[in-house]
Amino acid sequence: MPNNFITREDLPLFNNGSRFLTGAALLKDGKRDLAGTFDLFVRELPSVRNYLVFAGLEYIIEYLINFKFTDKQLAYLKKAYGLDEQTVDYYKKFKFTGDVDAMPEGTLCFAAEPIIRITAPIIEGIMTELYTNNIIMLQTMHASKIARAVFAAKRKKFIIGASSRSHGAESAVKAVRAAEITGANFTLTLAAMQLKINKPEGGAAPHYYIMSYPDELCAFRSYAYYFGQKMFFLIDTYKSITGLKNFIIVAKEMEQRGKKMRGIALDSGDLYKLSVLARKMLDRADLNYVKIAAMSNLDEHKIKKLEDKKAPIDIYAGATAILNVTDAPKLEVVYKLSALKDKNQWMPKMKLSSKKISLPGRKQVFRIEKHGQYIGDVIGLENEKIKGKKLLVPYIKNGKLVKKLPSLEGIRKYYEREKKKFKRELFAIDKKVKYPVEI
Amino acid sequence: MPNNFITREDLPLFNNGSRFLTGAALLKDGKRDLAGTFDLFVRELPSVRNYLVFAGLEYIIEYLINFKFTDKQLAYLKKAYGLDEQTVDYYKKFKFTGDVDAMPEGTLCFAAEPIIRITAPIIEGIMTELYTNNIIMLQTMHASKIARAVFAAKRKKFIIGASSRSHGAESAVKAVRAAEITGANFTLTLAAMQLKINKPEGGAAPHYYIMSYPDELCAFRSYAYYFGQKMFFLIDTYKSITGLKNFIIVAKEMEQRGKKMRGIALDSGDLYKLSVLARKMLDRADLNYVKIAAMSNLDEHKIKKLEDKKAPIDIYAGATAILNVTDAPKLEVVYKLSALKDKNQWMPKMKLSSKKISLPGRKQVFRIEKHGQYIGDVIGLENEKIKGKKLLVPYIKNGKLVKKLPSLEGIRKYYEREKKKFKRELFAIDKKVKYPVEI
Numbered sequence: 001m002p003n004n005f006i007t008r009e010d011l012p013l014f015n016n017g018s019r020f021l022t023g024a025a026l027l028k029d030g031k032r033d034l035a036g037t038f039d040l041f042v043r044e045l046p047s048v049r050n051y052l053v054f055a056g057l058e059y060i061i062e063y064l065i066n067f068k069f070t071d072k073q074l075a076y077l078k079k080a081y082g083l084d085e086q087t088v089d090y091y092k093k094f095k096f097t098g099d100v101d102a103m104p105e106g107t108l109c110f111a112a113e114p115i116i117r118i119t120a121p122i123i124e125g126i127m128t129e130l131y132t133n134n135i136i137m138l139q140t141m142h143a144s145k146i147a148r149a150v151f152a153a154k155r156k157k158f159i160i161g162a163s164s165r166s167h168g169a170e171s172a173v174k175a176v177r178a179a180e181i182t183g184a185n186f187t188l189t190l191a192a193m194q195l196k197i198n199k200p201e202g203g204a205a206p207h208y209y210i211m212s213y214p215d216e217l218c219a220f221r222s223y224a225y226y227f228g229q230k231m232f233f234l235i236d237t238y239k240s241i242t243g244l245k246n247f248i249i250v251a252k253e254m255e256q257r258g259k260k261m262r263g264i265a266l267d268s269g270d271l272y273k274l275s276v277l278a279r280k281m282l283d284r285a286d287l288n289y290v291k292i293a294a295m296s297n298l299d300e301h302k303i304k305k306l307e308d309k310k311a312p313i314d315i316y317a318g319a320t321a322i323l324n325v326t327d328a329p330k331l332e333v334v335y336k337l338s339a340l341k342d343k344n345q346w347m348p349k350m351k352l353s354s355k356k357i358s359l360p361g362r363k364q365v366f367r368i369e370k371h372g373q374y375i376g377d378v379i380g381l382e383n384e385k386i387k388g389k390k391l392l393v394p395y396i397k398n399g400k401l402v403k404k405l406p407s408l409e410g411i412r413k414y415y416e417r418e419k420k421k422f423k424r425e426l427f428a429i430d431k432k433v434k435y436p437v438e439i
Numbered sequence: 440m441p442n443n444f445i446t447r448e449d450l451p452l453f454n455n456g457s458r459f460l461t462g463a464a465l466l467k468d469g470k471r472d473l474a475g476t477f478d479l480f481v482r483e484l485p486s487v488r489n490y491l492v493f494a495g496l497e498y499i500i501e502y503l504i505n506f507k508f509t510d511k512q513l514a515y516l517k518k519a520y521g522l523d524e525q526t527v528d529y530y531k532k533f534k535f536t537g538d539v540d541a542m543p544e545g546t547l548c549f550a551a552e553p554i555i556r557i558t559a560p561i562i563e564g565i566m567t568e569l570y571t572n573n574i575i576m577l578q579t580m581h582a583s584k585i586a587r588a589v590f591a592a593k594r595k596k597f598i599i600g601a602s603s604r605s606h607g608a609e610s611a612v613k614a615v616r617a618a619e620i621t622g623a624n625f626t627l628t629l630a631a632m633q634l635k636i637n638k639p640e641g642g643a644a645p646h647y648y649i650m651s652y653p654d655e656l657c658a659f660r661s662y663a664y665y666f667g668q669k670m671f672f673l674i675d676t677y678k679s680i681t682g683l684k685n686f687i688i689v690a691k692e693m694e695q696r697g698k699k700m701r702g703i704a705l706d707s708g709d710l711y712k713l714s715v716l717a718r719k720m721l722d723r724a725d726l727n728y729v730k731i732a733a734m735s736n737l738d739e740h741k742i743k744k745l746e747d748k749k750a751p752i753d754i755y756a757g758a759t760a761i762l763n764v765t766d767a768p769k770l771e772v773v774y775k776l777s778a779l780k781d782k783n784q785w786m787p788k789m790k791l792s793s794k795k796i797s798l799p800g801r802k803q804v805f806r807i808e809k810h811g812q813y814i815g816d817v818i819g820l821e822n823e824k825i826k827g828k829k830l831l832v833p834y835i836k837n838g839k840l841v842k843k844l845p846s847l848e849g850i851r852k853y854y855e856r857e858k859k860k861f862k863r864e865l866f867a868i869d870k871k872v873k874y875p876v877e878i
Contacts, residue, residue, distance in 0.1 A: 004498055006608050006629070007444050013629035014608055016601070018642035018670060020628070025644075025665040031651060038647070059443055076632050080639055081669075122651050129645070130603035138607050162455070164569035165769065167606035168577050168613060169445050169453050189459070190445070190452035193515050200519055203457035205464075206568070208477075208776035211788050212470055212561050226464040230520075231457060320769045329763040330604060337647035349650050 006170070008062075012069050012094075013076075014131040020077055023123045024087040032090075035098075035341040036122045036349075037362050038129070039114040040136060046328035050426050050433045053147045053415065054115050055178050056139030057105045058405050060132050061395055064096045067128065096124050100396035103365070104406070106143075106181055106415030107391060108422060110437050113365045113379055114338075115140075117392055122337075129335045137333040138171065142178035145300075145325045146318075150183045151427050152300040153316050154307055159201055161295050161317035163188035167324065175323050180408045181415055195408065203317075204232040204265040204295065216243060220250045224261060228254055232265035232293045232315075235278075240269060244278055248285045263291030263314070271296055272311045279312035297321055304429045338362065359439065365391040374421045376436035445609070447501075451508050451533075452515075453570040459516055462562045463526040471529075474537075474780040475561045475788070476801050477568070478553040479575060485767035489865050489872045492586045492854065493554050494617050495578030496544045497844050499571050500834055503535045506567065535563050539835035542804070543845070545620055545854030546830060547861060549876050552804045552818055553777075554579075556831055561776075568774045576772040577610065581617035584739075584764045585757075589622050590866050591742040592755050598640055600734050600756035602627035606763065614762050619847045620854055634847065641670040642756075643704040643734065649676040659689045663700060667693055671704040671732045671754075674717075679708060683717055687724045702730030702753070710735060711750045718751035736760055743868045777801065798878065804830040813860045815875035 026034070042052060069077075069091050078088050098120020109115055115136065118125055150158045160179050163186065166172035176191035185201050186192070192200035205223060213219035216238055223233060228250075235243030244264065251261045264282075266274050271294045282290050294306070295317035303316050320326070339346045339362050348360030359379065366378045366388030380386050395403050406414065419427075426433050465473070481491060508516075508530050517527050537559020548554055554575065557564055589597045599618050602625065605611035615630035624640050625631070631639035644662060652658035655677055662672060667689075674682030683703065690700045703721075705713050710733045721729050733745070734756035742755050759765070778785045778801050787799030798818065805817045805827030819825050834842050845853065858866075865872050 004501070004609075004613070004633070005444070005446050006612065006633075007446075010629055010633070011608070013632055014603070014611070015628050016626040016642045017628055017639050018626070018644050021641060021666045021670060022644040022648045025661055026648070026651060028665065029652075029661050034651060036647065036651070062443070073632070077628070080628070080631065080637070081641070122647070126645065126648070130601070131608065134603040134605065134608060134611065137604070162569070164453070164573040165576070166573065167763075167768075168609040169450070169570065169573060170443075170607040170609035172453070172573070173443070173445065174607060187455040187457070189454050189456055189516070189519070190449055192519065193452055193512070194443070194449070198519070200456050202460060202520070203455045205457050205461040206565065208475065208561065208788075209461045209465070209565070211776050212465060212473060212475070212779065213468075222464055222468050226467065227460045231460060324606075324768040326768050329606075329765050329768045330759045337650050340651065349647075 008066055009070055011063055011131055012067055012127070013073055014134070015127065016130065017081055019126050019130070020081050020083065020091075023091075023126055024083055026123050027087060027090055031122060034122050035120060036125055036337050037339040037346075038118045038125045038335055039338045039363060040116040040118070040132065040333065040335045041112055041114050042109070043332035043334050044111045046331070047432075048327045049144060050428065051108045051110060051144070051435060052140055052331070053143040053182060054103050054107045054109045054140055055105050055143035055181055056136045057102050057116070057395070059135045059139070060116070061100065061401065061405065063131060064100065064128060064396060065399065065401055067094070067096045069094060094127070095399060096120065096128060097399040098124055098396070099394065099398065101392040101394050103391045104393065104414060106411040106418065108418060110377065110435055112359070112439070113377060113437065114363050114392065117363065119362075125337070133333045133335055137331045138174055139178055141325050141328070141331050142175045143182050145322055145328070146175075146179050146184050147182040148300040148429060149298070149303060149316070149318050149322060152303040152307065152429050156307070156313065157315045158184045158303070159315060159317040160184055160186040160188070160319065160322060161203065162319040163191070163323065165320040165323045172323065177408065181411050183412060183416065197408070202227065202231040204234050204293070207234060207237045210234065210237040217246045217249065220246050221253070224250045224254050228259060228261040230262060232263045233261070234265050234267055236266070236268050240274060244281055248281065248287065251287050251290060252285065260289055261287075263293055265293040265295050267295050271313070272306055272309055275311045275313045291315060293317060299327070300429050367391055369421065372421065373423065376438065378438045447505055448509055450502055450570055451506055451566065452512055453573070454566065455569065456520055458565050458569070459520050459522065459530075462530075462565055463522055465562050466526060466529055470561060473561050474559060475564055475776050476556060476558045476778040476785075477564045477774050478777045478802065479555040479557070479571060479772065479774045480551055480553050481548070481579075482771035482773050483550045485770070486871075487766045488583060489867065490547045490549060490583070490874060491579055491770070492582040492621060493542050493546045493548045493579055494544050494582035494620055495575045496541050496555070496834070498574045498578070499555070500539065500840065500844065502570060503539065503567060503835060504838065504840055506533070506535045508533060533566070534838060535559065535567060536838040537563055537835070538833065538837065540831040540833050542830045543832065543853060545850045545857065547857060549816065549874055551798070551878070552816060552876065553802050553831060556802070558801075564776070572772045572774055576770045577613055578617055580764050580767070580770050581614045582621050584761055584767070585614075585618050585623050586621040587739040587868060588737070588742060588755070588757050588761060591739040591746065591868050593746055595746070595752065596754045597623045597742070598754060598756040599623055599625040599627070599758065599761060600642065601758040602630070602762065604759040604762045611762065616847065620850050622851060622855065636847070641666065643671040643673050643732070646673060646676045649673065655682060656685045656688065659685050660692070663689045663693050667698060667700040669701060671702045672700070673704050673706055675705070675707050679713060683720055687720065687726065690726050690729060691724065699728055700726075702732055704732040704734050706734050710752070711745055711748055714750045714752045730754060732756060734758075738766070739868050806830055808860065811860065812862065815877065817877045
């Protein structure tokens with residue numbers, strides 16, 4: 001059976017072999033203490049994004065301060081890459097001793113802005129690059145996508161429905177974390193338990209639940225009896241109209257017992273027409289308290305269209321398009337050496353190959369506010385005198401945590417507060433809007 | 440700090456809340472022993488796929504035979520969803536007692552064909568649906584994508600380069616497993632160790648390694664000294680031509696010491712032109728043994744173009760486009776109740792809502808061979824007399840494993856053997872070719 005679970009202990013090996021060999025060479029060349037500053041940034045925004053919501057820092061902080069190779073890993077590295085005793089001994093004592101400055105999670109960020117700045121011996125920067133890039137890409141990509149869906153849903157609720165539609169279980173759990181930051185709800189029980197979020201959504205029973213009963217009416221009666229007040233009823237197992245009629249029969253029966261049903265779920269067909277018809281039929285039966293959920297693999301564009309037409313939908317659920325971020329399934333997260341410390345003197349560094357020029361020097365991002373609104377960012381050098389909020393703040397100093405990390409709720413509140421300071425047009429779903437970033 | 444690791448123990452909670460409530464309702468309605476057959480299949484192939492390579496079964500088998508709720512999970516479920524004692528007690532004893540028939544991993548499969556057929560009490564089918572779908576989607580999607588890149592590379596080597604470009608660490612490790620099945624190489628150390636694959640690739644050192652030395656020539660000398668025979672040299676940290684010249688100087692110096700350098704890596708610019716120039720310059724310097732690797736985020740289309748032009752590239756490395764499967768980042772994996780067992784009699788079941796009709800009855804997939812070549816599949820009922828290889832074979836009976844699972848190498852050999860029996864045109868990169876599947 002495969003060993004298919006990843007633990008904290010495994011993460012130091014989340015590396016290409018090149019990293020262990022490169023580290024070994026630097027060590028032998030006496031570059032053990034040569035320090036560098038690395039900038040992690042997104043090279044350019046996907047064409048379908050006006051902004052990104054930075055997320056994932058907590059995972060990276062946790063990873064960096066716990067970094068340690070095990071004896072088993074060292075034995076593997078030695079064998080797999082032919083490392084010598086001296087190198088193995090160095091990796092045995094290896095830990096992250098550097099500094100981390102970063103934007104707080106939930107910060108809106110833009111292309112080319114350093115999101116995380118790591119200053120550490122080069123070998124430490126090499127060892128921690130890949131996992132850091134990986135997690136920041138995943139969390140930021142999810143948070144940025146979900147933020148759009150929540151925005152499109154306006155005052156309605158946006159839920160992540162079928163969490164199984166992700167690239168693996170880890171990705172699903174992490175997507176729920178990103179959803180929690182950006183104000184969405186979700187239905188994944190594992191994530192709710194792990195992240196200690198105490199309001200998991202019930203969702204709707206699968207079609208085959210309905211099919212396990214002699215007929216739909218019979219299934220609905222049982223469904224209503226056990227969880228009519230908690231869950232949504234899929235009305236399209238057979239025919240949507242019949243399903244809706246059966247729901248109404250059962251909802252009225254439940255009223256006789258003094259119970260109110262929560263809602264119906266639309267999972268296929270023309271969601272606008274169905275929602276209008278359903279609202280009409282429900283209201284006519286004096287069931288105006290029954291909510292309508294739509295869960296047919298929605299994304300921000302489909303939600304916007306429904307909202308523009310004022311569809312009487314109360315809850316939108318997204319899944320595949322959201323979890324796999326089908327419109328921008330990657331971010332060009334890069335990690336570049338921007339300065340080297342030689343004889344206690346910082347020297348700017350840059351790479352010159354075609355089209356991939358990086359900005360040299362130890363940088364800061366200044367966010368300029370005017371009359372309570374953000375009007376632009378300036379990427380400057382850390383010691384430049386620029387008026388504006390410094391977005392990069394210290395989290396780790398000499399390998400030790402120096403800032404208390406906020407709770408998920410704290411991050412969400414910060415995100416919501418910050419969001420209000422940007423012009424509303426930045427959040428347009430279908431229009432490219434550029435926020436000014438100067439260099 | 441978040442609990443951000445998923446263990447085997449956690450997987451029973453990889454469910455939407457609806458599943459626990461639905462299970463509870465079925466239990467209370469006396470449907471504890473009502474059995475059903477569920478088909479897992481891909482509703483339709485992505486427009487950019489002629490076939491899929493089925494992968495992920497081993498993970499699912501492992502999951503099913505180990506399924507068990509912990510006391511902590513039961514306490515959480517009770518509280519989060521208001522489950523009563525009777526239900527909690529049922530979940531406490533819950534295990535998977537059903538049958539699993541499936542295609543062997545590495546089988547080429549097509550739209551609508553049941554890949555896995557699960558026969559079990561309905562409640563068990565409900566509990567195990569989401570994780571099963573999740574893993575099969577991820578592994579099959581990766582294997583199918585990587586298979587194309589390997590095919591495009593013809594006799595050249597295809598490597599998965601920067602494994603960090605995946606949706607999380609789990610996804611990266613699982614992608615490497617899919618790569619191993621479909622004949623690709625890879626560079627992710629964690630995956631190599633976990634999957635016990637003893638041939639991890641070294642790859643190339645990052646640009647900032649080169650930048651840590653006073654100049655490129657100096658960096659290359661150190662690089663060559665420590666791992667010139669194992670790794671590839673990025674020649675574009677500064678200017679590609681200068682980089683190539685520096686490489687040649689160092690390679691000749693190494694020859695003086697009796698050592699042969701492994702190769703150079705092209706990471707940006709016009710790969711075709713650069714590879715032609717590099718081959719010419721290398722050959723002129725009598726370095727015809729030096730290999731040329733191209734690693735500029737390649738996919739099967741870019742590889743095909745380079746191969747069509749006969750680019751002198753020896754090794755192709757893919758990353759983002761491959762790991763995130765940017766052309767088809769999801770598969771429409773569905774899990775449908777196809778039959779119910781009532782009073783020991785199997786009754787076909789189907790869902791009728793618009794456009795999502797499912798095929799009723801307990802099915803088998805028959806693969807028809809003629810003169811050593813597969814000419815088409817027939818999806819029939821399990822007891823139909825159809826001449827052809829039965830693709831669904833028993834893996835689990837009454838909750839117990841009844842078939843030895845092959846090693847990764849075994850799966851790859853089976854995949855390669857089977858692949859040869861399909862017409863070559865099916866593997867076209869740019870052309871839609873339909874393999875006949877009858878119902």
